[in-house]
Amino acid sequence: MPVEIPKDKWSGQVRAITIGATAAEGGTRSRTVTVGGEKTLPFLHFEGETPHRPVIALEIRDRKPDDWSALLLDAWGEAVNDPGAWAKAAEATGVDLIQLSLSATLADGSPNTPAAAVAATKAVLGATGLPLIVFGPGQAELDNELLVAVAEATKGERLLLGICEDKNYRTIVATALANGHLVNARTPMDVNLAKQLNILITDMGLPLERVIMDPTTGALGYGIEYGYSVMERLRLAALQGDSMTQLPMLVTPGFEAWKTKEAKVGEGVPPDWGDWLRRSINWETLTAITLIESGANIVVLRHPESVRRVRTAIDELMLVPA
Amino acid sequence: MALSGIQIYKLLPQTNCKDCGFPTCLAFAMKLAAKQAELSACPHVSEASKAQLAESAAPPIRLVSLKSNGFEVKAGNEVVLFRHEKTFYHRPGLFVKISDDQPVETIRQLAAAVEAYSTNYVGIDLNLDGFVLLSVSGDADCFAGSLAAVRSVSHKPVILSAASPAVLEAGLKALDGERALIHAANAENWEVLASLAKDYSAALAVQGSSLDELADLTEKIKGKGVEDLVLDPVADSMADWLALSTQIRRLALKKNFRALGYPLISFADNAEEAVQGITKYAGFIVLPEFAPETAYPLLVLRENIYTDPQKPIQVQPGLYEINNPTAESPVLVTTNFSITYFSVANEVEGSGLPAWLLVTDAEGMSVLTAWAAGKFDAERIAKAVKAFNVGDKVNQKRLVLPGHVAVLSGELEGELPDWEIRVGPREAVDLPKFLKII
Numbered sequence: 001m002p003v004e005i006p007k008d009k010w011s012g013q014v015r016a017i018t019i020g021a022t023a024a025e026g027g028t029r030s031r032t033v034t035v036g037g038e039k040t041l042p043f044l045h046f047e048g049e050t051p052h053r054p055v056i057a058l059e060i061r062d063r064k065p066d067d068w069s070a071l072l073l074d075a076w077g078e079a080v081n082d083p084g085a086w087a088k089a090a091e092a093t094g095v096d097l098i099q100l101s102l103s104a105t106l107a108d109g110s111p112n113t114p115a116a117a118v119a120a121t122k123a124v125l126g127a128t129g130l131p132l133i134v135f136g137p138g139q140a141e142l143d144n145e146l147l148v149a150v151a152e153a154t155k156g157e158r159l160l161l162g163i164c165e166d167k168n169y170r171t172i173v174a175t176a177l178a179n180g181h182l183v184n185a186r187t188p189m190d191v192n193l194a195k196q197l198n199i200l201i202t203d204m205g206l207p208l209e210r211v212i213m214d215p216t217t218g219a220l221g222y223g224i225e226y227g228y229s230v231m232e233r234l235r236l237a238a239l240q241g242d243s244m245t246q247l248p249m250l251v252t253p254g255f256e257a258w259k260t261k262e263a264k265v266g267e268g269v270p271p272d273w274g275d276w277l278r279r280s281i282n283w284e285t286l287t288a289i290t291l292i293e294s295g296a297n298i299v300v301l302r303h304p305e306s307v308r309r310v311r312t313a314i315d316e317l318m319l320v321p322a
Numbered sequence: 323m324a325l326s327g328i329q330i331y332k333l334l335p336q337t338n339c340k341d342c343g344f345p346t347c348l349a350f351a352m353k354l355a356a357k358q359a360e361l362s363a364c365p366h367v368s369e370a371s372k373a374q375l376a377e378s379a380a381p382p383i384r385l386v387s388l389k390s391n392g393f394e395v396k397a398g399n400e401v402v403l404f405r406h407e408k409t410f411y412h413r414p415g416l417f418v419k420i421s422d423d424q425p426v427e428t429i430r431q432l433a434a435a436v437e438a439y440s441t442n443y444v445g446i447d448l449n450l451d452g453f454v455l456l457s458v459s460g461d462a463d464c465f466a467g468s469l470a471a472v473r474s475v476s477h478k479p480v481i482l483s484a485a486s487p488a489v490l491e492a493g494l495k496a497l498d499g500e501r502a503l504i505h506a507a508n509a510e511n512w513e514v515l516a517s518l519a520k521d522y523s524a525a526l527a528v529q530g531s532s533l534d535e536l537a538d539l540t541e542k543i544k545g546k547g548v549e550d551l552v553l554d555p556v557a558d559s560m561a562d563w564l565a566l567s568t569q570i571r572r573l574a575l576k577k578n579f580r581a582l583g584y585p586l587i588s589f590a591d592n593a594e595e596a597v598q599g600i601t602k603y604a605g606f607i608v609l610p611e612f613a614p615e616t617a618y619p620l621l622v623l624r625e626n627i628y629t630d631p632q633k634p635i636q637v638q639p640g641l642y643e644i645n646n647p648t649a650e651s652p653v654l655v656t657t658n659f660s661i662t663y664f665s666v667a668n669e670v671e672g673s674g675l676p677a678w679l680l681v682t683d684a685e686g687m688s689v690l691t692a693w694a695a696g697k698f699d700a701e702r703i704a705k706a707v708k709a710f711n712v713g714d715k716v717n718q719k720r721l722v723l724p725g726h727v728a729v730l731s732g733e734l735e736g737e738l739p740d741w742e743i744r745v746g747p748r749e750a751v752d753l754p755k756f757l758k759i760i
Contacts, residue, residue: 001541001581003533006572043561044568067672220619221443222668223661225626228601229406236404261671262619272441274615282593282619289597290623293564313594316560 010239020131026156030129035297036248045320055096057300060086062120084127104137114149133160140167151175186214195244213247219256235295248297257284285309327355333371388479389501397585397605409630415451422468423458429471437476445638448621457484462492487514494522516546525550537581567603635660636686641710647676649717657684665750673754682706704737722746
C-alpha cells in the first residue's frame, strides 16, 4: 500500500551562527564551529535540511573546582589544576568547543579578579585551537567585572560570553559589541522571556548572528520536562517564522546532571540506583540526548565518557535515511 | 476523525420520531457530536450507519493492552505530537529482553531481579513492566521452559518473539488466560501469526522497514479479524527510527490513517535509543539488558515526559530529613512543587549541613505562585507544623521562611507563638551560605 509521507511545510529557519574566528577572520582559532541552520524539527531529514550537526562543548574550570563530584575529578586527573592542560585533555576527547567556567573565588578563597580571569582565558586559548565559550561565575556583578576584562583581552576571537541574562545583559552585550564576541542569552525556561531578552539584546545593536539562546534546563528528574517542552515550543515558533526565536540553543546538561544527588553521591543511596559511575554518566548522557531530541544545538558536558556516548548518538541522528 | 453534528445527522433516519428523547434528529446528532448522548438511544438507526459512526468514534491510535495475572500495560490512544499541546497518556512499557539460549537458572535470576526492581521518585514507586522472551534456540521446548522459568518468579506481562510460529505457539499455550504480544508478523508469516493471535487472543506485532510495508500488513491482518496490532518499524539508525515514528504518529493523528493507527514497539540497543522511544512515540520499549543504573534514569525520564504539563509533579507534603538533622537543626519551609522541593533539597544536601525540610501542601505550586494564589500562607504553614508534629522533633524551634515570603513572618509569629520565625534567602542557591550562619 503506497503511503504518502506526511511532511510539514515550514516558512522559517533557525539562523546559522559561527563561534570562533581563525587568524584570517581576526582571531586565533584553528577552526570555527557553526551551529543552527535547520529548516525542520530535529533530525527529520525527510522533511528539511539540517546543515549543521549539534555540537558538544566540554566544560573546564579556571582552577580545580571545590564542588565537583569525585568521579569527575578522577576522570580528568592532574589536568584540573591547570586550565591549559585541561583544555588540551578536553580537546583530545574530540569535542567541538571548550567552555571555560570562571570561578567566583581564587584558590586561596579571595574573590576572582579580572587579571586572573584573563590569564586563565589566555592559557586556554594558547593550549587549544578550538573555539571558546567563557562563562562567568553566575553572579551578575562579578560576571560583568570578569567578562568585560576577558572580552577586551580577546578582541576578535568571537567567543561566546555567558551568562547574559536580564540582570546584566547591558554590560555583556556592550562588551560583546565592542570586542567582536557573541552572547549566550539565558532565560529561565519560558518562551516569552527568551524572546523578550533576544529583543532587548538586538535593540542594543548586537545582530542576531551573534546571539545564542540558552533556555535553561533541568536535569533528568529535576524539571527536564519543562526545559524539554520550552525548547520544542521555541523550535516550532522558529520554524513558523518568529524571527526572535530563530536562534540556535545552548543547554548545560553537564552542569545540571552533575549537581544532582544521583550523580554526586556514591554512598548511602538506595541500591536500586545501581552503580554510581555508570549511573552518573547515564544521568548526564541521557539528559543531553533528551535535550538534543528537543532541539539543542550546543550541549555542554563534563565527563569524557558522556562526550563519547553523546557524539555516537549525534552521529546516528545525523544519518540521512536512504 | 470525529464527525461533525451535520455529518452524523446525515447518517440518522431523519424522522424526528423523538424515540431517543430529543426533539429532533438534528438535536440528537449535535448531542452525539458533543459526546453527550449514546447512539444506542436511537432504535431506528441502520446497521451501516452504526458501523460508520463507530468507526469515526474510534481513537486515531488504537489502545492495545497486554494483560497478565494482576498486571496491565496499555499503549495507544495518544492524541498529540508534542506533550505541551495536551499531554502524553500511556507511559511506554519498559520490557527487559531475555534470550532463551541461557541456562534456566540464569533466566530465573534475571526475571526475579526485574520483578523485584522498584525505585522511588518524588514519592512514586516506579517499576519495570515485563519481559520479552526471545527465541534464539529456535526450539519450542526450550522456549516454553524459559517461559516457565520467568513465570516461576514473575507474573508481569510478556512479549514472545520468535521466527517460528510453532515456538510462539508453545509460548502462548503456557500463558493461559493472559494477553501477550507476539512478535512479529511479516510478509511471509502474517497469515499463520494472525490465526495464532486470534486463537490465543494475543496482540500481534507487525514488522516492516517502510510505511508501505507496515500499512499493507496491518490491513491484511485486520481483514483476518485481528485488530490489536503493534507496529515494529525496523530502523537502521536513530534518525531512521525518528523519521518512521514521527511519520506514523502524524499520519494517525493528522490524517486519521487507520492502517498505521497503532502503538509502536521499539527494540532499543542501548539507553540512548530507549530515550528516543520515550520522547518520540514508542508504546512499548524493549531494553537489551537489565541494569538498575540504567532502569532508574529511564523510569524517571518516562515519568517526566508523561507528566501532564497542566499538572506539575508534586512531592508528598511532610517533614523531610536532610543530612541527619537533630533536635538542634533548623526547620526550613517550602512548597510541594517538585522543582521547588528539589532545588531546596539539593542545595541543603550539597551544603552538608543538617536541616529539617517542611514541605507544605501548596497544591503543587512554587513559592511565589502559591503565595499569590493564597495556597502558601501563615495558616497553611502553621497547619503543616502541627500536622507533621514538627514541634516534637526539635528543641530549638526555629522556622525558616523562603525570602520571597518574608511578609508572612509577622502573621506566622501569631499562628506559632512558641516558634522563632526566621527569614531565609530568596533563592535556594544561597541556602548553604545561610545555613552556615544561622
